[in-house]
Amino acid sequence: MTTTAVPADHLRLRERKKLRTRRALVDAALELFTERGFEATTLDDLCAAVEVSKRTFFRNFAGKEDVALTPAQDMWAAFLDELERREPDAGRPVMEMVQDCLLAAVGRMTAGDWARQVRLGELLAARTPSMGAYGLHLCDRTTREALAILRRRLDLGGVDDLRARLVLDLLVAAWRGALKSWASLPGEPASGDLTACLRAAFAAIPGCLTLTAAPKA
Amino acid sequence: MTTTAVPADHLRLRERKKLRTRRALVDAALELFTERGFEATTLDDLCAAVEVSKRTFFRNFAGKEDVALTPAQDMWAAFLDELERREPDAGRPVMEMVQDCLLAAVGRMTAGDWARQVRLGELLAARTPSMGAYGLHLCDRTTREALAILRRRLDLGGVDDLRARLVLDLLVAAWRGALKSWASLPGEPASGDLTACLRAAFAAIPGCLTLTAAPKA
DNA sequence: CACGGCCATGCCACTCGGTGGCATGTGCCA
DNA sequence: TGGCACATGCCACCGAGTGGCATGGCCGTG
Structure with a gap:
């Protein structure tokens, strides 16, 4: 199981989709946190930006930090x-x-x-x-x-x-x-x-x- | 059960009262956290044990930790x-x-x-x-x-x-x-x-x- | 001694992070 | 093609932490 470091094209479609939302969350989070500030950015903001439910966010990450x-x-x-x-x-x-x-x-x-x-x-x-x-x-x-x-x-x-x-x-x-x-x-x-x-x-x-x-x- | 570094008897009554609730909170917190566990203990539990409002807890400490x-x-x-x-x-x-x-x-x-x-x-x-x-x-x-x-x-x-x-x-x-x-x-x-x-x-x-x-x- | 100001506290309502349960849809495999 | 597994969405809920406002007790001044 390659962690998240490499693109890993040889994955199932399911896994690739999951990985894509994961990356989208990281990208959007860093963007929003840097622009508006960490505490000023709500999890709902972030999830709305990526069009993902809060529930799936917590299936991918341990928390906002x-x-x-x-x-x-x-x-x-x-x-x-x-x-x-x-x-x-x-x-x-x-x-x-x-x-x-x-x-x-x-x-x-x-x-x-x-x-x-x-x-x-x-x-x-x-x-x-x-x-x-x-x-x-x-x-x-x-x-x-x-x-x-x-x-x-x-x-x-x-x-x-x-x-x-x-x-x-x-x-x-x-x-x-x-x-x-x-x-x-x-x-x-x-x-x-x-x-x-x-x-x-x-x-x-x-x-x-x-x-x-x-x-x- | 003294907690803080110095007794400091030369304080105003007001300050002494404040210090006393502070110490009571520390004592009770360590007791409760150790007994029931940190996350299992609610702030309301702690405040109820010391007979203090949640608001004053946060005037004395930055948080549960x-x-x-x-x-x-x-x-x-x-x-x-x-x-x-x-x-x-x-x-x-x-x-x-x-x-x-x-x-x-x-x-x-x-x-x-x-x-x-x-x-x-x-x-x-x-x-x-x-x-x-x-x-x-x-x-x-x-x-x-x-x-x-x-x-x-x-x-x-x-x-x-x-x-x-x-x-x-x-x-x-x-x-x-x-x-x-x-x-x-x-x-x-x-x-x-x-x-x-x-x-x-x-x-x-x-x-x-x-x-x-x-x-x- | 009395008054007025100050400061800690209590109470209340609110936001937001984080979790559990359950239904649903979609990729996967036989 | 049908069933299975899994990721997701939705919803309700709990608890941490904050702001505002009223209150009551401590304290210095007249």
């Missing part, structure tokens, strides 16, 4: 997939491995307007508390799933060893920092620019343990 | 206060300084049942998605405020330098790990045990950059 963060979730799904597939290298720090997986996941997001949509979602999340909270919740869920994959595939310590969890939290922190910088770039940055921001964020990681600072005047 | 995480928020408030007061040491890593502040903040939480209430809140957040999301949101807000304080008091790099942000995210990650372990301890762990969990989490931080792992059979 969910639909706007679908592009980001697609990326995280690809990340988990990378984590599952990647050949482990015993001598290499886990930190580097998960960074590679994240970069690869972003590289996989080739759908035409993925970059634009994930950016709109980020800008909305930055100014809407409930969306921000839901986005954090998604990141947290992903880190838990990623941790489960790592523990299944690698020989990490006991469950009381926090290091693997910290690795993933640090990865997510770098991702959020990179996403924020990238979304604030002028114009309409492409996913290549996001990769660059991500690399810069990764480069900042080693320095955070030793960072010192002088008091200001 | 908010009231149950008040004890945790009190701790974060103390943390920000420590961050504000602490004498900076130019030669010492920022990471160590913020760790000290967090330990000090926990040490300040001397109210009788703070430990019990923060533990109940954590257990609820672990099994209630909306509460988990709200808790993450609170952590995020705190890191932003902490970052603002650090940038005001210390000479950190430009705003594009992610290192300070990563320091705080790592601190929060360690806190969450420690809190989770602590809340799962058998019996009714005290705040001293929380301090111990925190120290253990801090000790795990340096190893996360270099962690390697062999693939499993």
Whole structure:
């Protein structure tokens, strides 16, 4: 079952129809939320715009916040997939491995307007508390799933060893920092620019343990 | 059953009354949510138990999730206060300084049942998605405020330098790990045990950059 | 001590997010 | 072609959260 990332032409008509309304909902939601604001846009507005009943909306999405963060979730799904597939290298720090997986996941997001949509979602999340909270919740869920994959595939310590969890939290922190910088770039940055921001964020990681600072005047 | 950080006897009668209903709401909420479950408990139930109108509930708290995480928020408030007061040491890593502040903040939480209430809140957040999301949101807000304080008091790099942000995210990650372990301890762990969990989490931080792992059979 | 202002509260009506049940239509397969 | 499964639409309902307005108790001033 391919998630939602790819067009997937080899589907039954039924599934394609369902997928089409799903995408129409995401498109319309990001458009309306960006224009009128998140809370100012009613679910009825959105459903009316797509000509869909409220009931089917909730069969496709967990809630109002969910639909706007679908592009980001697609990326995280690809990340988990990378984590599952990647050949482990015993001598290499886990930190580097998960960074590679994240970069690869972003590289996989080739759908035409993925970059634009994930950016709109980020800008909305930055100014809407409930969306921000839901986005954090998604990141947290992903880190838990990623941790489960790592523990299944690698020989990490006991469950009381926090290091693997910290690795993933640090990865997510770098991702959020990179996403924020990238979304604030002028114009309409492409996913290549996001990769660059991500690399810069990764480069900042080693320095955070030793960072010192002088008091200001 | 005191809840908030300071007793503050030197308040007007009006303020004391307000504070008392606030505490009664927190107490009753944690009790009811733990007994019947978060979503199974209606706001009307809670308000009826405290004999307060729904309207005044919302004058004291941002929502249903908010009231149950008040004890945790009190701790974060103390943390920000420590961050504000602490004498900076130019030669010492920022990471160590913020760790000290967090330990000090926990040490300040001397109210009788703070430990019990923060533990109940954590257990609820672990099994209630909306509460988990709200808790993450609170952590995020705190890191932003902490970052603002650090940038005001210390000479950190430009705003594009992610290192300070990563320091705080790592601190929060360690806190969450420690809190989770602590809340799962058998019996009714005290705040001293929380301090111990925190120290253990801090000790795990340096190893996360270099962690390697062999693939499993 | 009395008055007037202020502030928290209570009550009421309303919007909107989210859910369950049931009927219907349409793709799918034998 | 007929029956099955599934997605959808419609409807009624619950509960969270908000705004407005009246009330009553706390508080400073004369």
